[in-house]
Amino acid sequence: MTEWITRLIEQMGYVGIALLMFLENLFPPLPSEVIMPMAGFTAADGELSIVGVLIAGTLGTTAGALFWYGVARRLGEERLKRWANRHGRWITLSRQDIDRLDRWFEAHSRWAVPLGHLVPGIRTLISIPAGLFHMSLPRFVALTLGGAGAWTSALGLAGYALGSRYEQVERYLGPASTAIMAAIFLWYLYRVVRFRANDKPL
Secondary structure: HHHHHHHHHHHHHHHHHHHHHHHHHHHHOOOHHHHHHHHHHHOOOOOOOOOHHHHHHHHHHHHHHHHHHHOOOOOOOOEHHHHHHHHHHOOOOHHHHHHHHHHHHHHHHHHHHHHHOOOOHHHOOOOOHHHHHHHHHHHHHHHHHHHHHHHHHHHHHHHHHHHOOOOHHHHHHHHHHHHHHHHHHHHHHHHHHHHHOOOOOO
């Protein structure tokens, strides 16, 4: 996968970086922890501008977040509640949970959206409640640009600073991302097993 990412960046430049970061939001196994350090290394090698690399990565991530925001907004809260009535165990949510999540997200979205982009496994998911509960599009875009910009800049600048040693970023962040995603999956399984329709765990 690393060779494919490298080749796409070399062939398509900023467009390739934006495309890869967009796809990373659709297919989380495509790791930003490889894409952005590799792009930063390419900039350090003089082939691209580091500013352009960071802008391309941020715009690609924001576009991916907007995709899930749009899907969730189209789904809508009422449709999700009807789904919860029939299949609540598999999404580990009851109607009461959804109402509570709505209130929580309304109160905390100012920090939940940007910080969510800093957590592996959450970066994609944080766009879904924003769409479900109809956060305004300008606010969502502004908060996403802040969080996505911080994450992509940290990785891109690390690759730029490390140069040919950018693999060190992947060596540490890759396993950390895998561990966090595994913990999230195990928590989901626990919730499925323990789920009760009248529980109010959120």
